[in-house]
Structures are given as structure tokens and as C-alpha cells.
Amino acid sequence: MATSKKPSTTWATVTTLKETVNTTLNFVAHHLVMGADKIYLFFDDPNDAAIDIVSKNPKVHVVKCDEKYWASLEVPRPDAHQARQKANVRNCYGFAETDWLIHLDADEMVDADGVVVSKELSTVSDPVVRLQPYELMYQPGGRANNNFRYVFKGAIPQTRQGRRIAEKVYTPFHECLSLGFLSHVEGKFFVKTGVPDLIMSIHGPYMEGVRNRGETAVNMKLLHLHGGDFDEWMDHVKYRLEKGSYRPVNQKRIMRHQGIENTLGGVLQGLYDDRGDEGLKEFHQTVCTFGKSKRPLRRVGAIYKTNLWLDEKREDMFGKSSVLKNFGHDSETGAIEMDGAWGDVTMRLVPHDNYTERCIAIGAPAEAQEMQEMIKLASKKRVLFYDIGANAGVYSLQIAKAGKKTSRIISFEPNPVMIKRLKRNIDLNKFKNIKVVPKALGEEKGKVHLSLGKGGNLGQAAIDGDSQQGIEVTLSTLPSEMISPKGYDLSMLKIDVEGFEASVFKPMFENAKDVHWPDYIMMESAWNEDWDMDLVGELGKIGYTDHFVTKLNTIFKLEKN
Template identity: 30%
Template sequence: MSEQNKTTYPGGFDAIVGQMETRMAPFSYGPGEALPPLDADLQPLKHRMMDPAAPDLGESRSSYARKYLDLAKEFEGEAALLHLHGLLVANLRRHAQPPHTAQLFARLWAEEADFLMAHLDARWLVSAVTTFGDHGLTEAQRSLGQSLSVLFGMMKLYETERLFSGSAPDQPFAWKRKSAKHLAMQMDAYAITGGGLDINMLGRLWQEAEKDAVIRPLAQRLLSLLIEDDKTVFRRLRTMRARREKQRAAEAPPESKKKRNPAPVPASRQITDPAQIKWGTVSLIKAPLDRILRFAAHHLDLGAHRVHIYLDDPDPVTVEVLSLHPRIAVTACGATYWAAQKRGRMDNHRMRQVWVATEAYNSTDCHWLAHIDVDEFLLPQDRMADHLARVDADKIALHLPPAEQLAGQGDEAFKLAPRAAGRPASVLQDIYPTFGMHLRGGFISHIEGKLFVRTGIEGLRFGIHAIHWQGAPVTNIQSMPGVYLGHAHAPTFDGFIADLDFRMSDGSYRKTEDEDKFRFSDVVDFLIENEGEEGLKMFYQEVCTLTPELARKLGENGMLVEYPLRLEEKTSRVFGPYLEGQ
């Protein structure tokens, strides 16, 4: 492919800029021709109507006179103030203009915004805001004007192309499989039923308009016209979203027809004496030894009978140290281990997690087994065995609602999602003013929680947040106040940043290809694109850091859990006798 054909515009940006410059030569003024002075009385211009013949021009052939005449014809019978506004916009699109032109333009909008908006059509309002982008008197005017200019310019381009689709401007497309995974420049497609790009973009522009009293009426008028118009991509996408949600609601089985799949509870597992209950944990772990020791120490200190640890990337020292404790069952998941499994080693780490959890379930000597990760810690108010003893005899599992660890107070403070505290989701917007409406439960990690499962059921299989029996999710699961799963998901900002790439591409933030809902990954993408790391810091400070204000709001809603982990102390107490001399 030749260099000439590699670009949409032959000659590249040199040619683009050159062509643009040819349309920006300043107007020539004939003798006696001039714009009104900066201090001109504007009131008479509101009452004088324009004569399309423009007799005051005489025989002038200047480019200013030609533009004056064109605008006089356009504003025939309209107020001369509108004609003056058009002249100011036309001059300001050129390279040079009378020195007071920009100031006079700004004065019109500062003093006569209501009149201008009442008499100018949307096309002229867009021209006005574009002029603010180039010649605003403040940074706020220029920044907002440029943003709106790009928005309306792109709308004109894509709406023009759409005219050739054969669909009317107010007619949304039918919901069909997308023709491609990515857009131009490898951008992911907008998630129609759950995406927040439109809300974030329009809401941000509205807020930016509040910063400047002169451009605010114009900018907010245009944005209001935009969302009221039924012939825009915004309306079409909202219509597609509503239709899709209605379709899904119609396809969903009614509550009465949803399949119930209770798993049987063996009599041998219906133990109500806490002293007889043996409970344990199972985890597939890829982490440094010190983190694994802290995790194991916490649960052994709580009374775990067995801590099953499967090492995803085993190293001999870690295997040796963990094997010293009699209540730790350590399995090195190296090549030999996976070669012995009928499926071999699965590429997806989640699949490996549920595989080893199910294997531990079928071989453990515990009555109860919790499938949790190395950054998750049981937070029972009573002894864990006491909680398990109170589970109803017909329930196969105890649900562990998550409590996300907060930065700023060591390992002592956690927060709950509203539903875990019996609060409505609407409290999130008050607790997290900027980001609450975009986060499930106010969390950046999972809100599903994990399960403590009775053992002894043949054919039961673990998931990440569920258990399955006879090919369907098990439903006889009990909730109980006073026991949470503390999740040290991002206890420091540096750790949050270090794990971000993996979590966005392969971990818990990843969106599946067919997922439409607005997710945390969309928030991250927006912040990185618009604010960079500073935006992520602002987010982390509001959502993940226990400031006095956040502590107050969480406390008022019963969503603050104070539970000092004291992991170093527990590690020394639990492993000290076994590590002496090592």
C-alpha cells in the first residue's frame, strides 16, 4: 500500500491544515464599514428589524459587505441584534478581526442570553458555543466550548452517514448480533444496556457549564435540546436499551417457575453441638509465603480443623514450611499434579480454583468447608463453630456476605454493601457522592460473597460464588447475621495499581464480550482516559479510604465493620513453634 493510500486524507495533516487555512482569511472592510463599538447600546438592536436589501451598504464589494448582505437576507424581518451576533461569529471564525470582536461577542451573551436563545435556532446556538471554544474570555469558556464543538461536529458527521442507512433519524436499529467485536482504533463497543459513557459525557459537560456564568445558559440550553430531541444517537440507544430490557424481562421465567434445586443434607452432617463441628477452608493460592502464613494463621487461630492450600505456582520452600503445621493440608499443583487430573491443567485460573475446591470437598475430613481466597478472612462475631451449629438442618450452606477492607486504618476496618446492612441501594450516592451510582454495592470487588458448605454430598461441585448439584445451582442456602467475609481486595493504593492490569484483562474487573451492564471496569477506563492516575487516586480516596466523613456515613447506615485482624500477632503465635530453627 502506498503512503498516499495509508491515510483517509491524502497528504495527511499538512494537507488537512492547509485546506482549513484557506477558509480562514480575515474579512476586508470598505470605507466606513465597521462593527459596532464595544460599548454600543444593544437595546435599539433588539427592536430594529433587518432589511434584506441592506441599503446602508451602498455599492461596497468588500468581503465584510458580502457577509453582511448574506446575513441580512437570512435574518430578514428579525432583530438586528441577531444579525450582529452572526457578524461577530463570522469574524471570529477568521484569522483576524477587529480587536474588540471577542469581547463584544461575550458581552452579547452576558447581557442578552435570554433574548438570543429565544430567537436563534439550534444551528446558530451550536455556532455560538463553537465560537466560545475558540475565543472565550476564560479558560472555562474555551474548554467547554471546544468540548461541545467536538460533540456537535461528530454528531453532524455520523448522523449524515446514517442518512444512507435507509433508517429514519428517530428509528433505532433492530437488536441483532454485533458485526464486529471492536470499533476503529481497537475501542470496545458501547454497552447499550448497561453502559455509562453517555451519562458520564453529558453529565460532565453539564457540570462544567456551571463554572462560568456567561456560557452556562447557552451550554445548558444546547444540552437540554440534545436530550429532548428524538432524532439523536442518544435517544436511539436509550430506546434500544428499553426494548432490550423489556425483551429480557419477558424471556425471564416468573419467580414461581424458577427451578429450585435444594441439595440433601446427610444426617451425619446435621450437627448442632459446636464442640463436635470440624470446619475448614480451601484455597488455590499464588502468593508470597508471608501472605499465605498470615491467611492460614488467621483461620487456624479462629479454630479451623483443616486449612487446605493448593499452590498454583509451587515452590519447595513454601511447600516445606506450610507442611510443618499439622492442620494445614498443602498440595503442590505443579506439572505432576495436573498430569494426574483427567482434564489436565486449565488455562483459566477460575476453573483451576473450582476444580481444586471440589477435590478438597470430596476428600476433606471436615463437616463444613469454605472456598475462599488468600485475601479473604472470615470475620465471625462468635466462634465460627457456633455460627455453623445454628444453621438450619435443611440448609446445605451458609452464605458469607463480603465486607471490603478499607485503607487508612491498618487491617481494622471493613465496609458492607447496603443490602448486607438492610439499607436501600440509594444510600450509595450519599456515601460516595461522585462514584456511588456507578458501583455495585459501593464495592470494587465482588458483592456476591462466598459459601460455607456442608460436606458429604456426592456429586456436589463448587463454583466461585455458588455450588452446583445435579446440573443446577443449589438453592437451600441460609443467611445469618454476625458473620462476614473480610476481603482485603485493595488495602493500599499501590497494591490497587499493581493489580489493575491483570484484574481488568483476566481478573475480577474483566467484562465478558456479551456483558452490557455498566461495570467498575468502565469507571476505570473513564478515569484513566480523562484524569490518568490522579483520577484513580481521587476515586480510591473517596471509595476505598476510611476518612472520618466516610466512617460517619457508613456508621450511620450500619455498614461499618470494625474487626482488627492482627495478622502479624497471629502468625507469630500460630507458626512460631513450628518455625523455630528453620
């Protein structure tokens, strides 16, 4: 007897907003890519220019908060923004069509890069799931390490170590900050719909008159874009001091135990009164700006780097030209994916866990100079190319494109995750002359453990013969995998195996006269002092000379006598 397939868990966002068109479109595009089944938007301005644009998407439910709307709720339009938010959230909870609902501001993004939101929610027994907040920091240089566009700070734990770090990082303003934050520390809450006697609210629902904060999600975050450069930040500060949460009436309610001058609003107002913009610039630099002084936050897990691709998602989803296209998320892992191009080659990119793909996605491909030289060498020739450590296929694809269709590319990649991406990129470009060999190369044949890359970079997966960690992969030798270069105009080899290069070449030197030495070899020669042999020197004895040198890599040419 056939069993029916269990329906997937659905989720939606609800937001009251009056924002720029691009801010609204960024919010919608991001959450649809994340897999939201419905986006409920309550527009404070019934004539908002974004309404006509977002209404065309069947997953977006628009409510114009005009006089007719408020009359339907049988309440006058509340003057306070938070009161309007609360009314709209509770109204939406009554008619939401999804299993879960989360209230968000337009500058708040659900982040679950690496997990599927619906799958995470399907495993929860509690009707409430809290997303821990992370607050955006400004980056003067534009990008953090490893080409992440955004850096967020998390809450500093209330431990002795946490208090020491808060004082070190945020002095002299640490006492007016709540866990190091400018904004709310509560986070936002996924709430299961259809729960009797549950009253939805902005920060956590109430059940039987008591706020239910539920369980805190491990694999999902709330990213609060509460930051930006000084001018952008100043606009928000002035509004909050005059009309928002930094007003004395709100600060007294939040921190009754302190004198008003010691609250966040009091400190900001005092700085502005005493020193004007210069005083606030000092605060922005100390509290809101990412740099070396914020490194101690890493010790307590309070730094998070990511790329949200907000502008690119918006342009892709709403019909404008974008370098990155066809955004989506992997239905198994939740990883955000998109199509990107480098020259005439298209790749399906998964930037969050691979530096190479991330570089292409941001428009700054790694090893661009070396790649262009390799392309020039292979152009319009029948090439035999060995790609050792093929990763997602950047070199394999480019050489296949540059050379004749009768070229042959042999790509070695032992990591199953990267093999899948490599094959997908080969199919995407319809190349028929690339052979994927799912093996690592070393000194002998057998099995070996591959330690997977850390720190968001699968490209750093490496052979670790002494470790039982990672995954077991097949190990072969380079000479046994090579074929005769006869009939080819040119033979080339690129190797990038995270410091294991010497082990790959050792079998070649053992039978140097009997192996097929390629015309060109490209490798990361900066490793040479770390290897247990002088690989560059040994290649020189074979007849290789420097052809093209960069800071990290060298392309060697075999001089034939």
C-alpha cells in the same frame, strides 16, 4: 448408663494460591486460631517457598499443582485462575475430612469474633451457609476510632435509603459499583460435605443444577482484604484490567445491560486513559478510603471495625518473635485471646470487647502517664491499694508488681465477665496479695443493675439504678470495705466507674473524720462538671491537692497537717 459425648462439628478451608509467603502464613495462622480443623492449600507454584513452612503443621494439607497433579485429574492445567480454583475446590470436596468446607481466596478471612464457628455450624439444618462479604477500606491515619486497625464496608441495601446513601458517599462513581463494592458481592459459602449430587463451586454450590445460596449467617462474616493504600490498590487494578475481572470480556458478561464504559472496569480504564494515576487516585479516595465522608454508611450497618492481628498471629504461630503470644479462641464465646505484656506484667487479653485490653494489645496502653506515676509512688513500698472498677486488672497488677510482696491490693469489679479475666490475670502473674471483691460501690448496700458496655467496650459497664436492663450485682459502700492503713508505707485508691464516682465517695464525706482516707486518689476528674456534687472541691476540703494532672485524670495527694 453413661451417654457418649457428641463429637464437635469440624470445618476446613480450601484455597488455590500464589501469594507472598507472609500472605500465605497470615491466612493459615488466622484460620487455625479461629478453630479450623484443616487448611487445604493448592499451590499454583509447586516450588512456593511457603510450602515447607506450612507443611510442618498437621492441620495443613498441601497439594502441589504440578504436571503430575493435573494429570491425576485427567484434565490439562486450565489457563484461567478461576478455572483452576473451581477444579481444585471440586477435587477437595471429594476427599475433605471435615463436616464443612469453605472456599476462600488468600485475601479472605472468616470472621466470627464473639462466636465459635463450629458451634454456629452445628446448629444449621441447611447444607449451605453464606457469609456476607465486607470489603476493606484504606485508613490514612493507620487506625480507626477505639484503636481498631481495620475498617470494612458492607453491602449497601437496595432500599430508597440505601440508594440515597450510595449516591451521597460514592458520587460520581456510584453507578459502576455493585452495592458499593469493587469485588464480588456473593460472599463465600460453608458447604456440608458428603451431600449427594452437590457440586462445589467458588461462589456457592450447585444442587440439581441450581445454585444453592443457603441461609446467610448472622454471627459470621467474610472479610475481604481487597484494599490497602493507593500503590497496593493500583497493582491489583492494573492486573485486573489487563488479565482479570476488569477486562471488557468479563465486564460484558457481568453487566450486559450497560455500555462497557459504565462498568467498573470501563470507568477505571477511562479514568486511567484520561488522567492517568491522578484519575485513579480520585476514585481510590472516593470509594476505597475511610473518613468522614463514609459515616453515612453506619446508618445502614455497612461499617465494621475490627482487629485481625494477622502479622502477630503469623509471628506467634511460625516461630518469630512477637509481642503478642499464644493466640487462641475462647471455646465458649469464640473471642480471640492472646498473651500481651505491659512492662513486667503479663495479661491474657481479649481485645475485641474491651478498649483497655485493646490498647495494651496494640502497644498503646491507655493512661500510660498516670500509670507510670502510680508505679513510681508504689515502687518498693508496702502499699495498701484500692482498685475500684478494676476491669481486667491493669492497675491492680502493676501496683502488685511495683510494691513489696507484703502489699495488699483490693480490687472491686462487679462485671462477671471482667471478674473472670481479672482472676485469670492474677493467676497468670502468680500474685497472692490481690483480693477480688465482686461488688459495685455506691451510696448504700443492696442490689443494683449493671448495664453492660456497648460498642465493643465492656470497660464502659456502668451502674444504672433506674434500669432493669443488664445484670443484677451486689452493691456495697466504700467505708464498709476499707481496712486500716496501719503498717503500710502508703495507701492509694484508683477509681474508674463511668461517672458514678460521686456516688461512691458520698458515704466517705458523711463520716469524713472516721474513715480511712488514702494518701493518694486517682480519678477521671474530667467528669467533675457532670456529677451532682463538686467532688474535686469536696476532696480539697479534706486536704487533697493536685499531685499529677493529665487531660482526663488527676492524682490527688492528701496533705497531712
